[in-house]
Amino acid sequence: MRDYAEAVRSFNHHGAVDAALHGTLNALNACIECCDRHAGSGRVALIWEDREGNSARYTFEQLQGLAARFANVLRQQGVGPGDRVAGLMPRTPELLVTILATWRLGAVYQPLFTAFGPKAIEHRLEQSHARVVVTDRGNRHKLDQVTGCPTIITVGASAGELDFQHALDCADSTCEPVLRKGDDPFLLMFTSGTTGPAKPLEVSLKAIVAFQGYMRDAIDLRPEDNFWNLADPGWAYGLYYAVTGPLSLGHATTFYDGPFSVESCARVIDKLGITNLAGSPTAYRLLIAAGKDFAAPVKGRLRVVSSAGEPLNPEVIRWFADELGVTIHDHYGQTELGMVLCNHHGLQHPVHLGSAGFAIPGHRIVVLDEQGNELPAGQPGILAVDREQSPLCWFAGYHGLPTKAFVGKYYLSGDTVELNQDGSISFVGRSDDVITTSGYRVGPFDVESALIEHPSVIEAAVIGKPDPERTELIKAFVVLASGHEGSAELEETLRQHVRQRLYAHAYPREIEFVSELPKTPSGKLQRFILRNQEVAKQQAQQATPASA
Structure with missing residues (x-):
């Protein structure tokens, strides 16, 4: 295992690009990088399994041929370099063929x-101006309700x-990849904020180098590994690291094509x-809730496991x-950065419970105060990327929209x-x-982690509820494990459990x-929904006369 500090010292951007990519930053094609350059090796590229137990394997060479054919299908529909092709499909071989074919034309793939x-x-198709959307019978009906x-x-x-x-079978099998520049996009993603509709952002071809670094250093992907990323390619983590990276x-x-x-x-x-x-972590908590039913057939199989999407609970x-x-x-x-802060499986460094880890080589991650000054250890602030000293940071802003996330040389997360x-x-x-609360700043993750450690709790979400005396009081929303029922006694037990696990002011008063719990389709907790519900309840109570 390489030492983390040594890996950072020896990192050289130009050398990494030369070693990682088949072309140069002025002549790249994502289909070449993710398929063609490995064709002829005989290696398997895709292992597909469905819920009924049906399975298939595709080599890089097979995918190269299929991508060339479907690229010609897309070209017949007017798709050219820089155009958008959207995919609304489950995890099937046709999805991967669509992605590679889009890239082969120098076009941009948009996940749905x-x-x-x-x-x-x-909304996403309107923003992207996609020329073609590829779907399956199970999702086709949704498009009947899409204007334009x-x-x-x-x-x-x-x-x-x-x-x-049918179109694939009739298409010509020859299609030369279109070369593009490293700053040209190959993916169009959308990211949701706390307000407003989802915002589009382009992922440039040079991001492939950053994705490879994550797979190598953080995931520790080795040639002998059998790799599975549970994330759906309809989202960034799946598209970046279940498709492009490996x-x-x-x-x-x-x-795996199934729920x-x-x-x-x-x-x-x-x-x-x-x-x-x-x-x-959402998936992992469900596995933990199953206990021996999951552990028994799996124990001894896995070498390493990685978690992304929200902080990992110590439990x-x-x-x-x-x-x-x-x-x-x-x-x-x-979505804007890819993975940039990790406890690396492939690099040797200290690992502490509750720590997100160290910056991936090629990135300088800092903590800023509200005035934009870098903070020393021990003071909470905003996570930021020093773009001038992060050669693998590819995010250039939201497509066609202004952003307040860039302040000087920093990107504010x-x-x-x-x-x-x-x-x-x-x-x-x-x-x-x-x-x-009462002058203290409390991270909801700490309280949630403590609650989840109690055997009666499967999931928890913690928010700050407006309170005239304390500014905010801590309220927890708790999903109980099977066999447990909510009661005043259990509420008090959980409060005392958190007080003992953390500190006196961090326990949930409600x-x-x-x-x-409300979550995004990719499983991220949406605390703001719970917070907004509490504010609405308070406003309704205040508007109701006392005699009502």
Whole structure:
């Protein structure tokens, strides 16, 4: 294992680009990087499995041929360099063929998550000006409600519609990749804020180098690994690190076409011999809730596990170590940045519970105060990227929109963190999630972690509820494990549990038992929804006369 400090010292941007990419920053093609350059090796690129247990394997060479054919299909529909092609499909081989074919033309792939409704799809297609949207029969009906929908190609199309397989079979098998510049986009992503519609951002071709660095140093992807990223390619973590990252290194990726469940996860890990797993804390907490039902068939299979999407609770770390005998590491990133702050499986450095880790080589991550000054260890502030000293930072702003995230040479993440004495960084929370109570600043993550450690709790979300005496009081929304029921006695037990686990002022003064928590389709907790609900309740109570 390489030493972290040595890896940072020896990092050379130009050398990394030359070693990582087949072309140069003035002549790149993502299909070459993620497919063509590995064709002829005989290596498998895609391992596909569905819920019924059907499976298939595709080599890089097979995908190269399929991508060339479908690129010609797209070209017949007017797609050229820089144009957008949207994909609204589950994790199937046709999805990967669509992505690679889009890239082959020098065009830009736009993901549409299959859980999106027509309005979310319409907004994204309207913003992207996509020329073509590729979908399947299960999602085709949503596009009937999209105003101004572009040309539709459907896997398993109805009579009279453009069918994916028929068009593929009729297409020419020769299509030379179109070379583009490193600053040209190959992905168009959308990211949601706390207000306003989702904002578009372009991911440039040079980001492939950064994605490779994450796979190598943080994921520790090795040639002998069987790799599975649980994230859907409809979202950044899946598209960056279940598609682009592993394929660009010539490594196979795994697509499971089916809903997430404890049974399916254990079955795929066991059947495919998965050794390197990546996913979200939400998924891992569900696995932990299953206990021995998941642990028994999986124990001894996994070499390393990585977590991204939200901070990793210490209880999850301990469970994976105790029950599965495997190390799980926390990784931090954003759609705008990719993963930039990690406990690296492939680099040797201190790892502390609650720490998001160290900056990935090629990035300088700092903590700023409200005036934009870099803070020393021990003082909470805003996580920021020093863009002038981060050669692998590719984010250039939102497409066609202004942003307040760039202040001087810094990109401001909007997340509150704290620099530790050893140079690692600990996550506190989103800037608008941090709770101020009785003069103290409390990160909701700490309280949530403490609650989850109690055997009666599966999930928890913590917010600051407006309070005239304390500025905010801490309120927790708790999902209970099977066999437990909410009661005043359990509320008090949980309060005392948190007080003992953390400190006196950080316990939840109010606890509400709920059946589920609001999340994004990718599983991220949406605390702002709970916070807005509480504000609305208070306003309604204040507007109601006392005699009512």
